[in-house]
Structures are given as C-alpha cells and as structure tokens.
Amino acid sequence: MATAMAKRLEGKTILVTGASSGIGKSTAMEFARTSPKSLKLVLTARRIDTLKVIAEEIKEEVGSGVQVLPVKLDVSNPSEVKGFVDSLPAQFRDIDVLVNNAGLVKGTAKAPDIADEDIDVMFSTNVTGLINMTQAILPIYKKREDGGRGDIINIGSIAGREAYPGGSIYCATKAAIRSFTDAMRRELIATRIRVMEVDPGQVETEFSVVRFYGDKAKADAVYAGCEPLTPDDIAEVVVFNAARRENVVVADTLIFPNHQAAATVMHKKS
Numbered sequence: 001m002a003t004a005m006a007k008r009l010e011g012k013t014i015l016v017t018g019a020s021s022g023i024g025k026s027t028a029m030e031f032a033r034t035s036p037k038s039l040k041l042v043l044t045a046r047r048i049d050t051l052k053v054i055a056e057e058i059k060e061e062v063g064s065g066v067q068v069l070p071v072k073l074d075v076s077n078p079s080e081v082k083g084f085v086d087s088l089p090a091q092f093r094d095i096d097v098l099v100n101n102a103g104l105v106k107g108t109a110k111a112p113d114i115a116d117e118d119i120d121v122m123f124s125t126n127v128t129g130l131i132n133m134t135q136a137i138l139p140i141y142k143k144r145e146d147g148g149r150g151d152i153i154n155i156g157s158i159a160g161r162e163a164y165p166g167g168s169i170y171c172a173t174k175a176a177i178r179s180f181t182d183a184m185r186r187e188l189i190a191t192r193i194r195v196m197e198v199d200p201g202q203v204e205t206e207f208s209v210v211r212f213y214g215d216k217a218k219a220d221a222v223y224a225g226c227e228p229l230t231p232d233d234i235a236e237v238v239v240f241n242a243a244r245r246e247n248v249v250v251a252d253t254l255i256f257p258n259h260q261a262a263a264t265v266m267h268k269k270s
C-alpha cells in the first residue's frame with residue numbers, strides 16, 4: 001500500500017539543481033524511492049555525464065514509474081537559466097517542486113585577500129543562480145488556481161545564520177538566500193505556493209573538496225574526529241517537506257549532526 005507521502009507526491013514533476021553530487025543527488029534518489037509509481041524528475045547540473053549515470057541508477061533501483069530527464073545547466077549563467085524552461089520537453093515543463101540546491105564554497109581566504117573569481121562564482125551560483133531559477137519557475141506556479149501552487153525548497157546553510165571567519169563570502173551568500181526566501185514567502189502569502197528553507201550543518205559531500213580546490217586530504221581533515229551528516233540525511237528532510245499536506249509549510253529547518261551545535265561549535269574526538 002502506498003504511504004501518505006507517496007500518494008501526495010504521485011504524478012508530480014520535481015526539478016533539482018546541482019543533482020550530480022551530494023545533497024542534490026541524494027534528493028533525487030529519495031524522491032524516486034518515496035514515490036516510485038509515478039514521478040518525473042528533472043535533474044540539472046554542469047556535469048551532464050554524471051547526471052546520465054544517476055538517471056540510470058534511479059531507473060535500475062525503482063523501475064520505470066519514475067521518468068528522469070538529465071539536463072545540463074549552469075545556474076550561474078543567466079541566459080542558460082532564461083532559456084531553460086522552454087528547452088524542456090513539454091511533458092517535463094509542468095514543474096511542481098523546485099529544489100534550489102546548486103551551490104558551492106571556494107577557499108577560506110579573509111578580506112582583503114579574497115580572490116575576485118571566488119567572490120564572483122559564489123555569488124553568481126549561490127545567490128543570482130538561485131534567484132534566476134526561482135524567477136524562471138514561478139510563472140509556471142502562478143498560472144495555477146488560487147493564485148498559484150507549487151513548492152520552492154531552498155538549500156541554505158547554518159552559514160547563513162551565523163558568520164564565521166574564513167567564510168565571509170559563503171556566509172554572505174547564504175544569508176542572502178535566507179532574506180530572499182523569507183521575503184518571497186511573505187510576497188506569495190495570497191497563493192498556495194510554499195516557500196521553504198532547509199539549512200544543513202556539516203554534511204560530508206564534495207563540498208569541502210570544492211572549497212579546497214580539489215585537495216582531498218585537506219577536505220578529509222575537516223571531518224576528522226567527527227561524524228558529519230550524510231547527504232541522505234538532508235534529502236530525507238527535503239522530501240518530507242515536499243510531501244506534507246498542501247496546507248502545511250515546513251518553512252525553516254536547521255539540521256546538525258550530533259556533535260555540532262553552531263557553525264564553529266563542534267566536538268572532535270582527539
């Protein structure tokens with residue numbers, strides 16, 4: 001028998017950005033596992049070959065009830081985002097859930113030594129990319145009855161709530177997402193559109209490898225002596241939020257691993 005979550009998600013079209021790795025990949029898998037009978041997944045990222053492999057993995061695991069469309073999309077490129085919806089095959093255009101997950105951190109430099117290109121890539125991906133994606137999808141939602149319906153789930157971070165040294169730009173981008181999300185929830189109050197934010201603490205993904213420009217040893221050192229969250233832990237929350245009754249908005253969620261209590265308060269076993 002289908003669970004309540006499976007029933008509520010049945011027939012929906014879910015769009016996940018940054019689905020080639022980490023939290024985005026896990027989110028795609030979790031949606032497919034939760035509602036395997038009838039679901040459409042649009043998976044986007046820059047690494048299209050990786051997305052194609054993930055699409056095959058999903059098909060193998062849950063069968064043909066879930067249709068997966070991998071699409072190459074760089075969210076930091078405004079013209080790619082603008083043309084995105086029209087480029088989709090018609091049967092994938094009626095999006096119900098947007099998971100704005102694509103994002104990254106670069107370096108640990110402090111002002112005045114932060115590289116221009118790192119500032120640019122963090123803002124253009126995490127902030128402008130997320131805003132442009134939202135503006136591309138919202139018109140689809142607003143055409144629906146009662147002022148509009150559909151879900152926007154933004155992946156923020158503990159870094160958006162608490163700034164830490166060596167993360168000023170990343171923290172600023174995630175704080176910007178938080179303000180944008182809160183303002184939008186207020187702006188859309190007369191609709192049935194749900195605007196939600198999920199803020200993870202420490203999760204082990206490719207995130208730290210990207211932060212340290214590919215240096216895996218430095219990335220591994222971040223997690224030494226502690227047990228970070230897995231991307232599946234966050235994916236479960238994202239899918240839970242999307243699968244609530246339409247009148248329930250899980251507006252804001254902060255998720256830590258057990259050893260973490262703040263951005264920089266972590267217990268490490270020696």
Ligand SMILES: NC(=O)c1ccc[n+]([C@@H]2O[C@H](COP(=O)([O-])OP(=O)(O)OC[C@H]3O[C@@H](n4cnc5c(N)ncnc54)[C@H](OP(=O)(O)O)[C@@H]3O)[C@@H](O)[C@H]2O)c1
Nearest residue numbers: 018020021022023045046047074075102103203205206207
């Ligand atoms: N890991 C953590 O501790 C943590 C904590 C709090 C919040 N977060 C947030 O969680 C989200 C996912 O990160 P993750 O931890 O899963 O890291 P990840 O494993 O590095 O995954 C990041 C994803 O974003 C995609 N991406 C990066 N730049 C992109 C662009 N310009 N256009 C499209 N896609 C892009 C990457 O795909 P391609 O490279 O293929 O484009 C990849 O799929 C991010 O927003 C991050 O800020 C992570």
